[in-house]
Amino acid sequence: MxxxxxxxxxxxxxxxxxxxxxxxxxxxxxxxxxxxxxxRPAAGLSTTGTCPRCAETPHSPSPAGSYAYLLGLYLGDGCISPAGDPAKAVWSMRIFCADAWPGLRRECVAALRAVRPTNKVRIVPKQGCAEVNSYSKHWPHLFPQHGPGLKHQRPITLEGWQQEIVDAHPGLFVRGLMHSDGYRGVNRVRHGERCYAYPRYLFRNESRDILALCGRALDVLGVAWRHNKRNELSVARREAVALLDLHVGPKH
CATH class of the missing domain: 1.10.10 (Arc Repressor Mutant, subunit A)
Known part of the structure; x- marks a missing residue:
């Protein structure tokens, strides 16, 4: 095709x-x-199954919420790589999901199917995880952050239409980021004889640009955060964790 x-x-x-x-x-x-x-120059010119970014009048992919979530997954722990004969220009969107979180895998599959309903989604078992992938000629058009090398070794910026989607669905975007390179757990701190435990979120990524995109989305949500390491941001205040729980919660 x-x-x-x-x-x-x-x-x-x-x-x-x-x-x-x-x-x-x-x-x-x-x-x-x-x-x-x-x-038959006019036959089959319906845009059904084609890429919204390749249309005569380019528009944003839909559903926007599913795209925002998938964008977060891709930026956090996804990749786009050539599939098969390079002359056919087919690409594979690949996202690895740990076996420990089957619910996350189901959400990943659902997002891929929603964004590219005409393309099959495959689940390839690996050791301790599964590769969820889908082939399409249009993945680089839908995710223009694709490029040679590792993400943290090149600039990662959103196109205007992508930023509009993220600003409209910041919770789903952060959910995708946290489901890929994030963590919700319990932090334990000892002061003398007392031990305090509280939940917190961590998002770790080697790309400063991706960390900044996460921080901006958290700002839109009104969630307080801070950099606790060079390559990591933390959400630890009680009210901030409670607010982020409405959008993310523990992996499942």
Whole structure:
């Protein structure tokens, strides 16, 4: 399956006088497909199943809440990598979910299916975890933070349309971040003979940019936080933890 932008590009080349073989060479689409586009240029031009960012008038993916959650998962512990023949430009969105939290895995699968309903979601068992993946030509369009190398070794900034989604759904975005690289547990502190225990959230990431995105979303939620380490932020005040519990809570 080729996306709508490839088809439109091929039709424009044919209209300019290029041969089917030359258009095939330039676009990577096979000749039989290009001939079918040439003979029926208006057939199948519905945007169903195509990428909202590749549409003639680009728009934000939906449902926005599912996208915000998936964005958090991806930035925290996900990756986009080539799948199969590079000439076909198919990409795999891969997110690893520990076996200890089956509920988190179900949420990950549901978010992938919601954002790309026309693509299959696979669960590949690994030692102690499972790789949840989905193939699509459009993952780099939907997650433009994709690039060579590790995330903390390159700038990570949100596009304007992504920031609008995050600002509208900060709780789901933080939920995705916490479900990937976050932790809710009990901190124990001893003062003399007394031992105090209280719940807190930690989010650890080597990317300063991703830490800043988490902090901004927490600010929108009104959740107090602080940097407790160079690569980690903490939510520990009682009222802040209670507020974040409404959006995240313990992994399950």
């Amino acid at each position: 080729y996306d709508l932008t490839v088809r439109r590009r091929a039709l424009a080349m044919l209209a300019s006088g290029l041969s089917v073989s030359e258009v095939s060479r330039r676009t990577g689409a096979n000749r039989s497909t290009i001939r079918a586009w040439r003979d």
